[in-house]
Amino acid sequence: MLVIVFVILAFFTIILVSWIVLLKRRSEAGIGGWVKDSDLKGGGRKYVDQATGIVAKPDIVLKGKVIEVKSxxxxxxxxxxxxxxxxxxxxAVGVGKAEIHYLNRKFRVENTLHLRGVLMRVFHTMKEHLDHNTAPHGTPTKGRCRVCEFNDICQERC
Ligand code: SF4
Known part of the structure; x- marks a missing residue:
């Protein structure tokens, strides 16, 4: 009987410790809600914006919010x-809020009409280039061009 009680106690202790470790890690990562989906270790779900066809794989999807984690x-x-x-x-996910977690800081982003407009402009520009098989103008800098894999054929390199 004592052995059974001991096994049950050990089982619940392991669950409790695991739960505390999980909460501590989530709190350190700044995650407050219930995680619906995560791509932090790969294998996250792909979400499609029906209006544009843009496919996105957010690092973390919470209820009503996505989190993008940068290194x-x-x-x-x-x-x-x-x-x-x-x-x-x-x-793509259909939420109104996001957070970007950098190594040193976090920022909140609201899904405003302005940002949606910026996204649509970029989307249409990219689509035009794809339709006409042309490349957009780059934003060359010496540092970027030095390590760019296309620097031997690019007309715009610094
Ligand atoms: S070499 Fe051309 S493609 Fe590469 S970074 Fe410079 S401008 Fe951009």
Whole structure:
């Protein structure tokens, strides 16, 4: 009888410790809600924006929010490309809020009409280039062009 009680106690202790570790990790990662989907270790679900066909795989999907986790730091504001990516993810998942987690800071992003407009403009520009088989103008810098795999054939390189 004592052995059975001991096994049951050990079982619940393991569950409790695992739960506490999970909560601690989620809190350290700044995740407050119930995770519906995660792509942090790959295998996350693909979401499709029905209006554009853009496919997105957010790092974390919570109820009403997506989180994009970046492996680099920023200064005072998120990179515009990261905001655009997050906007595409919000529209694909159908949520109104997002967070971008950089190594040093977190930013909130709202799915506003303005951001949706920016996304649609970029989408139409990309579609035009694809339809006409042309490349968009780049934003060359010496640092980028030096390591770019196309620098031996690119007309715009610095
Ligand atoms: S070499 Fe051309 S494609 Fe590559 S970064 Fe520079 S401008 Fe862009």
């Amino acid at each position: 680099y730091a920023v200064k005072n504001r998120p990179f515009s490309g990261d905001i655009l990516q997050t906007t595409a993810e919000m529209n």
